[in-house]
Amino acid sequence: MRTLTDISMPICPGMPVYKNKEEKQPVFETTSDFSTASAHETRLHIDAHTGTHIDAPLHMLEGGATIESIVLSQLVRSCRVVDLTGVTDAIRAADVEELGPKAGEFLLFKTRNSSDDFFNPEFVYVSADAAQRLADAGIAGVGIDALGVERAQPGHETHKRLMNAGAIIIEGLRLADVEPGVYTLVAAPLALVGVDAAPARVFLMTE
Numbered sequence: 001m002r003t004l005t006d007i008s009m010p011i012c013p014g015m016p017v018y019k020n021k022e023e024k025q026p027v028f029e030t031t032s033d034f035s036t037a038s039a040h041e042t043r044l045h046i047d048a049h050t051g052t053h054i055d056a057p058l059h060m061l062e063g064g065a066t067i068e069s070i071v072l073s074q075l076v077r078s079c080r081v082v083d084l085t086g087v088t089d090a091i092r093a094a095d096v097e098e099l100g101p102k103a104g105e106f107l108l109f110k111t112r113n114s115s116d117d118f119f120n121p122e123f124v125y126v127s128a129d130a131a132q133r134l135a136d137a138g139i140a141g142v143g144i145d146a147l148g149v150e151r152a153q154p155g156h157e158t159h160k161r162l163m164n165a166g167a168i169i170i171e172g173l174r175l176a177d178v179e180p181g182v183y184t185l186v187a188a189p190l191a192l193v194g195v196d197a198a199p200a201r202v203f204l205m206t207e
């Protein structure tokens with residue numbers, strides 16, 4: 001029997017946001033309700049990098065491609081969830097080496113971040129050297145269970161090395177309930193046009 005596991009963050013006011021910045025909190029504005037109208041409507045005020053989301057090259061590369069350049073055929077595909085829960089600070093090149101990344105693979109990193117239900121400023125991130133190793137291996141994409149693939153390293157080398165290699169970056173995954181292994185990844189970003197990221201519903205199916 002096929003199993004489905006939702007690995008997205010619920011989006012609502014008070015959710016974990018990057019660096020706990022107040023301006024990154026979603027705001028749900030009720031623009032119409034039954035006290036004055038015959039329908040209930042809500043306007044969403046959310047950052048493109050809210051919750052589980054996909055970064056487009058423009059996020060870190062001046063003049064880079066925007067989110068609609070990433071097409072669904074790149075996001076509905078096989079992936080491998082790898083166990084890096086033993087990593088305490090950063091995923092290093094040696095950790096990547098041990099995984100044996102293959103060209104064209106999409107890797108999802110399950111780390112101790114998945115057990116945090118708040119924004120932890122000390123989240124496990126991907127070091128620039130690890131990103132280089134992944135880029136050299138020719139991976140198609142990486143997903144991580146933190147709201148950032150790096151912790152604002154100077155120059156954003158992790159993002160840039162992955163993006164320059166054409167690797168897709170998914171941030172904000174929830175992998176606590178996922179066993180390491182191979183799955184079908186379904187990542188569906190909102191069909192936004194011309195921006196640097198999009199929130200996405202992401203789930204895994206057993207193959």
Ligand SMILES: [Zn+2]
Nearest residue numbers: 049055171197
């Ligand atoms: Zn992002």
